[in-house]
Amino acid sequence: MNDESGVERPRIGRREAQRQATEQAILTAAETVFAEAGFGGATMQLIADLAGLPKANLHYYFATKEALYRAVVERIFVIWLRAADAMDGAEGPAEGIGAYIDAKMEISRRHPNGSKVWASEVMHGAPVIQDYLETTLRDWTAGRVEVIERWIAEGKMAPVNPEHLLYMLWATTQHYADFNHQIETLNGGRRLTAAEWAKAKASVKQIILRGIGVV
Amino acid sequence: MNDESGVERPRIGRREAQRQATEQAILTAAETVFAEAGFGGATMQLIADLAGLPKANLHYYFATKEALYRAVVERIFVIWLRAADAMDGAEGPAEGIGAYIDAKMEISRRHPNGSKVWASEVMHGAPVIQDYLETTLRDWTAGRVEVIERWIAEGKMAPVNPEHLLYMLWATTQHYADFNHQIETLNGGRRLTAAEWAKAKASVKQIILRGIGVV
DNA sequence: TCCAATTCTGACCGTATGGTCAGGCTTCAG
DNA sequence: CTGAAGCCTGACCATACGGTCAGAATTGGA
Numbered sequence: 001m002n003d004e005s006g007v008e009r010p011r012i013g014r015r016e017a018q019r020q021a022t023e024q025a026i027l028t029a030a031e032t033v034f035a036e037a038g039f040g041g042a043t044m045q046l047i048a049d050l051a052g053l054p055k056a057n058l059h060y061y062f063a064t065k066e067a068l069y070r071a072v073v074e075r076i077f078v079i080w081l082r083a084a085d086a087m088d089g090a091e092g093p094a095e096g097i098g099a100y101i102d103a104k105m106e107i108s109r110r111h112p113n114g115s116k117v118w119a120s121e122v123m124h125g126a127p128v129i130q131d132y133l134e135t136t137l138r139d140w141t142a143g144r145v146e147v148i149e150r151w152i153a154e155g156k157m158a159p160v161n162p163e164h165l166l167y168m169l170w171a172t173t174q175h176y177a178d179f180n181h182q183i184e185t186l187n188g189g190r191r192l193t194a195a196e197w198a199k200a201k202a203s204v205k206q207i208i209l210r211g212i213g214v215v
Numbered sequence: 216m217n218d219e220s221g222v223e224r225p226r227i228g229r230r231e232a233q234r235q236a237t238e239q240a241i242l243t244a245a246e247t248v249f250a251e252a253g254f255g256g257a258t259m260q261l262i263a264d265l266a267g268l269p270k271a272n273l274h275y276y277f278a279t280k281e282a283l284y285r286a287v288v289e290r291i292f293v294i295w296l297r298a299a300d301a302m303d304g305a306e307g308p309a310e311g312i313g314a315y316i317d318a319k320m321e322i323s324r325r326h327p328n329g330s331k332v333w334a335s336e337v338m339h340g341a342p343v344i345q346d347y348l349e350t351t352l353r354d355w356t357a358g359r360v361e362v363i364e365r366w367i368a369e370g371k372m373a374p375v376n377p378e379h380l381l382y383m384l385w386a387t388t389q390h391y392a393d394f395n396h397q398i399e400t401l402n403g404g405r406r407l408t409a410a411e412w413a414k415a416k417a418s419v420k421q422i423i424l425r426g427i428g429v430v
Numbered sequence: 431t432c433c434a435a436t437t438c439t440g441a442c443c444g445t446a447t448g449g450t451c452a453g454g455c456t457t458c459a460g
Numbered sequence: 461c462t463g464a465a466g467c468c469t470g471a472c473c474a475t476a477c478g479g480t481c482a483g484a485a486t487t488g489g490a
Contacts, residue, residue, distance in 0.1 A: 015457065015466080036339060041255025044448065056450085056469055065448065116338050122397045123331050124251060133400045141401055158425070164418035167398065171390030172383050182337045183382065185348045186356055203379035210373070211426030230436080230487070237437095259478065271480085272438055280478065 026051045026061055030072050035113035038120055039069055070128050073121055076114035077132060083107055084140055087147070093157040094214040096147070097169070098205055104173035105201045108180075115177035141166060158213030165212065172204055241266045241276055245287050250328035253335055254284055285343050288336055291329035292347060298322055299355055302362070308372040309429045311362070312384070313420055319388035320416045323395075330392035356381060373428030380427065387419055 029051035033042045044065055048055040062068035083103035090096025108115055126133055141163070148162035176183065184191055192200065209215045244266035248257045259280055263270040277283035298318035305311030323330055341348055356378070363377035391398065399406055407415065424430045 019467090038253035038255050038335065038339065040253050040257070041339075043446085045446090054469055055448090056471095057467080059449065060467070060469095063449090119338065119393065120253065120335070122394050123334065124253065124256075125396050126400070130400070133397060137397075138401060160422055161414060161418040163401070164415055165422065167390055167394075168387050168419065168422060171386040171394070175382055175386030178334065179337050179382075179386070181340050182348060182352075185341070185345070186353060186378070199376060200379055203376040204383065207375055207380065207383060207426035208422065209426075210428070211422035211424075213425070228488090234437090258476085260476090269439055270478090271440075274479065275437070275439095278479090 022051075022053070023061055026053075026058060026068070027072055027075055030068050031075075031113045031117060034069060034072055034120070035116040039065075039124075044068075066128075072114075072117055073129055076111070076118050077129065077136075079107060079111060079114060080118065081136070081140070084144075087144060092154075092214075093148070093151050093212060094209060096151075097212070097214075098209060100169065101173060101205050101208065102201060104169065105176060105197070105204065108173055108175075108177035109197055112177040112180050115174050119174065119178045156214075160212050168208065172208070176200060237266075237268070238276055241268075241273060241283070242287055242290055245283050246290075246328045246332060249284060249287055249335070250331040254280075254339075259283075281343075287329075287332055288344055291326070291333050292344065292351075294322060294326060294329060295333065296351070296355070299359075302359060307429075308363070308366050308427060309424060311366075312427070312429075313424060315384065316388060316420050316423065317416060319384065320391060320412070320419065323388055323390075323392035324412055327392040327395050330389050334389065334393045371429075375427050383423065387423070391415060 026047070030042075030047045033047045033050060037043075037046070042065075044058055045055050047068070048058040051058065058068075062071065083100065083106075086099040086103040087096045090099065121127075121129055122133075144166060145162040148157075148165065151157050152159050152162075187196070206215075241262070245257075245262045248262045248265060252258075252261070257280075259273055260270050262283070263273040266273065273283075277286065298315065298321075301314040301318040302311045305314065336342075336344060337348075359381060360377040363372075363380065366372050367374050367377075402411070421430075
């Protein structure tokens with residue numbers, strides 16, 4: 001039963017690994033609670049219960065409720081930005097925007113809670129991530145606008161306003177996460193099946209791609 | 216100075232009129248606070264301050280925070296449904312869906328707080344208006360789906376999935392209210408001007424109407 | 431004018447919440 | 461093996477919140 005006799009363990013150490021695992025468990029629990037109750041309605045006790053540790057211990061990892069919330073929001077932002085890569089290096093709008101829609105729909109499907117926390121944060125005036133909006137997001141947006149304008153100039157798509165096209169992409173894809181409860185209710189109270197998700201993706205791409213003169 | 220000598224006043228009475236005015240002031244204040252802080256983050260004290268009356272008096276008009284919140288949500292729902300009329304009695308999709316987009320964009324512009332409260336309510340699982348979703352909204356949706364299917368059958372528009380088209384309409388138009396802070400930040404920190412709103416409307420209509428094979 | 435109904439209000443209460451802390455427990459380098 | 465550093469925890473505290481209440485002020489019909 002001597003660990004030292006076996007394969008070398010990664011040098012991260014049990015302790016550090018445990019810490020990271022606990023942190024992730026807390027962040028996931030917090031994401032759920034913040035999504036379901038909002039920042040004001042969420043309680044540290046609820047998050048602690050869901051993460052399976054005492055409230056006092058939660059405060060050992062995250063000093064304040066705000067610090068925990070900020071960590072949750074930043075975690076989402078990273079995922080969100082990663083989908084942006086889907087749009088890069090594409091030949092034209094059919095490929096680039098199509099892939100971006102696919103990527104964002106997949107995020108809505110797999111991280112609905114994260115999307116909700118993000119939406120809630122922005123709706124309340126972005127008290128925590130205002131700087132991200134003004135730097136990272138603004139830069140990213142400007143870059144994509146250029147790409148779209150180039151595609152238009154090259155005659156690869158219809159001349160539409162690039163900013164409003166981006167807003168439409170965000171709105172439509174995130175709607176499937178933020179309003180999933182409404183969608184499920186209108187779907188007879190049932191979650192969307194894999195086939196229904198595929199149909200949703202196809203419908204969104206069909207309308208938007210045709211809407212910008214592609215396909 | 217005798218009121219009785221003049222024209223007959225509406226039989227509503229000063230008292231009743233005052234009561235209704237106070238109620239509306241409270242509802243508007245509550246809408247703002249709920250939109251900015253969420254249900255959990257809103258406090259009766261803040262709402263009372265914004266409405267300009269003592270907290271105890273607020274409780275005279277609305278017994279509990281939940282009752283006040285419910286009144287706010289119902290008030291929004293009515294406005295929301297009224298926009299639905301824009302889609303009725305239209306010859307075809309160009310007219311009907313175009314008018315619906317215009318109406319919903321106008322609501323986003325004039326009632327952003329209402330839209331946010333609605334979005335927040337749905338995001339949190341619709342604890343208060345679940346019955347509306349299952350009755351009024353479901354019926355309304357079914358009716359519009361029929362209309363769209365008829366238009367498709369008559370060859371007036373491309374064959375798209377009606378439900379997902381409706382989701383796209385809701386998502387896109389409401390985005391301009393719910394995410395107005397993000398849009399304003401990307402707009403250089405400035406609110407949209409009348410001209411910019413017109414451009415937004417035109418862009419949305421252009422892409423969606425072309426997307427469904429109209430125009 | 432009078433008085434009953436309605437509206438308003440400051441002071442108060444119980445509870446729930448975010449956060450603290452002293453001290454116990456576990457891990458691991460030397 | 462040992463002890464210091466890191467991790468965990470029950471009990472506790474101050475505060476802020478939703479809601480109550482007794483009674484004052486106002487209104488309007490008779």
